[in-house]
Amino acid sequence: xxxxxxxxxxxxxxxxxLDALDLAVLVEEEAMERYGELAxxxxxxxxxxxxxxxxxxEKNEAKHRAALLEQRTARFPDEPRVVRREMLFDIxxxxxxxxxxxxxxxxxxxxxxxxxxxxxxxxEGALDELEDPDVRALFVELRDEEIEHQExxxxxxxxxGDAPTADPEDYADGxxxx
Amino acid sequence: xTTVELTFKDYKSKLKPIWCPGCGDFGVVASIYxxxxxxxxxxxxxxxxxxxxCSSRIPGYTTxxxxxxxxxxxxxxxxxxxxxxxxxxxxxxxxxxxxxxxGGGHVPHAIRRNPDLTYIVMDNQIYGLTKGQLSxxxxxxxxxxxxxxxxxxxxxxxxxxxxxxxxxxxxxxxxANMKDMTAVIEEAIRYPGFSFVNVQSxxxxxxxxxxxxKAHKKWMKGLESLEHDPADRMAxxxxxxxxxxxxxxxxxxxxxxxxxxxxxxxxxxxxALAGGxxxxxxxxxxxQR
Numbered sequence: 001x002x003x004x005x006x007x008x009x010x011x012x013x014x015x016x017x018l019d020a021l022d023l024a025v026l027v028e029e030e031a032m033e034r035y036g037e038l039a040x041x042x043x044x045x046x047x048x049x050x051x052x053x054x055x056x057x058e059k060n061e062a063k064h065r066a067a068l069l070e071q072r073t074a075r076f077p078d079e080p081r082v083v084r085r086e087m088l089f090d091i092x093x094x095x096x097x098x099x100x101x102x103x104x105x106x107x108x109x110x111x112x113x114x115x116x117x118x119x120x121x122x123x124e125g126a127l128d129e130l131e132d133p134d135v136r137a138l139f140v141e142l143r144d145e146e147i148e149h150q151e152x153x154x155x156x157x158x159x160x161g162d163a164p165t166a167d168p169e170d171y172a173d174g175x176x177x178x
Numbered sequence: 179x180t181t182v183e184l185t186f187k188d189y190k191s192k193l194k195p196i197w198c199p200g201c202g203d204f205g206v207v208a209s210i211y212x213x214x215x216x217x218x219x220x221x222x223x224x225x226x227x228x229x230x231x232c233s234s235r236i237p238g239y240t241t242x243x244x245x246x247x248x249x250x251x252x253x254x255x256x257x258x259x260x261x262x263x264x265x266x267x268x269x270x271x272x273x274x275x276x277x278x279x280x281g282g283g284h285v286p287h288a289i290r291r292n293p294d295l296t297y298i299v300m301d302n303q304i305y306g307l308t309k310g311q312l313s314x315x316x317x318x319x320x321x322x323x324x325x326x327x328x329x330x331x332x333x334x335x336x337x338x339x340x341x342x343x344x345x346x347x348x349x350x351x352x353x354a355n356m357k358d359m360t361a362v363i364e365e366a367i368r369y370p371g372f373s374f375v376n377v378q379s380x381x382x383x384x385x386x387x388x389x390x391x392k393a394h395k396k397w398m399k400g401l402e403s404l405e406h407d408p409a410d411r412m413a414x415x416x417x418x419x420x421x422x423x424x425x426x427x428x429x430x431x432x433x434x435x436x437x438x439x440x441x442x443x444x445x446x447x448x449x450a451l452a453g454g455x456x457x458x459x460x461x462x463x464x465x466q467r
Contacts, residue, residue, distance in 0.1 A: 008357065037204070038199070040194055041195070041197075041199040041200075041204070044195075044196060045198070085185060086185070086212050086215055086360075089356045095205075095391065096200065096201075096202075096204040096208070096353060096391075097200045097205070097353065097380065097382065097390065097391035097392070098200065099199035099200040100200050100382065101198055101199050101200075103199070
């Protein structure tokens with residue numbers, strides 16, 4: 001499975017700048033919405049601290065999406081969008097099974113770190129297939145932003161240090177089926 | 179029937195799921211939204227019918243018509259709905275307990291009638307909603323509140339079960355591979371006749387570690403990579419016999435020559451008996467006799 005097989009119906013070797021920008025916007029949109037969904041799941045189950053962190057990530061992804069969308073609109077104001085959300089899966093979005101009842105902030109930070117690492121790997125892997133120099137430049141920029149995000153999350157992890165966090169096992173029912 | 183440009187958001191209702199965070203069913207419902215968007219049938223042309231259980235809450239989380247029915251009875255109700263309104267795209271959802279324990283007797287009869295329905299079972303091998311009791315697909319030896327010393331029973335094999343009764347489309351998926359799960363569900367919906375998708379949807383609260391998405395990622399095997407021919411029913415049955423030992427994902431069987439559906443046969447019979455009378459006047463043909 002290649003990195004770009006996470007996207008259906010796009011030929012990365014011939015990817016246009018327009019499609020690349022649309023893809024980048026949708027990658028951020030998917031991550032933004034997923035963080036929102038995970039926050040919603042945790043809010044529903046009173047896991048407020050981790051939910052707040054996911055809301056923070058949701059806002060970050062929203063900012064990034066807005067910046068990319070502005071770039072796209074400035075360069076291609078009238079071009080219709082061909083790339084659709086249905087074509088991509090979990091590129092930067094944390095996966096659904098990452099959420100847990102009573103997960104700690106540290107767990108949430110680890111989830112975000114895995115998502116950023118995955119996104120960086122996607123943009124890095126795609127560089128091997130891209131041929132258009134403008135599209136390559138965009139993907140280098142996107143990869144570098146993911147590196148910055150990784151650093152941001154790492155800082156938060158460092159700030160948390162060894163501060164004790166609640167052990168979810170103290171609250172949750174243990175698995176019974178095995 | 180309308181086909182329009184839709185996105186998955188068009189199928190998502192405002193009701194917030196109360197599933198446990200991380201539940202496999204979140205991925206399943208997201209895949210269903212996407213499959214429906216790809217097919218392009220608007221929500222008012224879709225009906226979701228379910229039984230009882232965690233996964234049976236799905237109708238509430240979609241903007242389509244929905245009926246959260248009684249335990250194990252989703253299939254008979256869905257068949258009635260499809261017969262009454264053949265233009266509706268009817269999806270049936272439920273868990274392994276709903277489908278293969280209390281509702282188990284309805285499955286073969288739905289299959290032999292071949293209504294144009296898609297039945298999606300979220301198989302978590304446990305009764306999650308009632309706190310983790312043994313379900314029909316729990317592995318032999320499973321320790322649960324109702325089998326403290328380990329289950330002595332062999333599990334039902336949902337794949338072999340539906341293949342044996344002649345289901346025309348049988349597939350398996352996992353939320354560990356959302357892309358393929360969406361493709362499989364889309365294909366099942368497009369199949370003209372009874373289609374069945376068994377989704378190994380982990381219970382994060384009561385399931386064991388080996389049943390979780392992370393474990394699925396390690397042991398799932400795509401049927402395409404095995405060069406399986408989905409038109410070969412016997413090969414499908416052989417693969418299905420490894421349920422519980424292997425996690426095969428993709429289309430196990432697709433009848434290359436789908437028979438006519440129950441709905442088509444019923445309409446044909448109605449037309450023959452009505453002597454050319456329109457449907458709303460069909461009763462007159464019986465009164466005249």
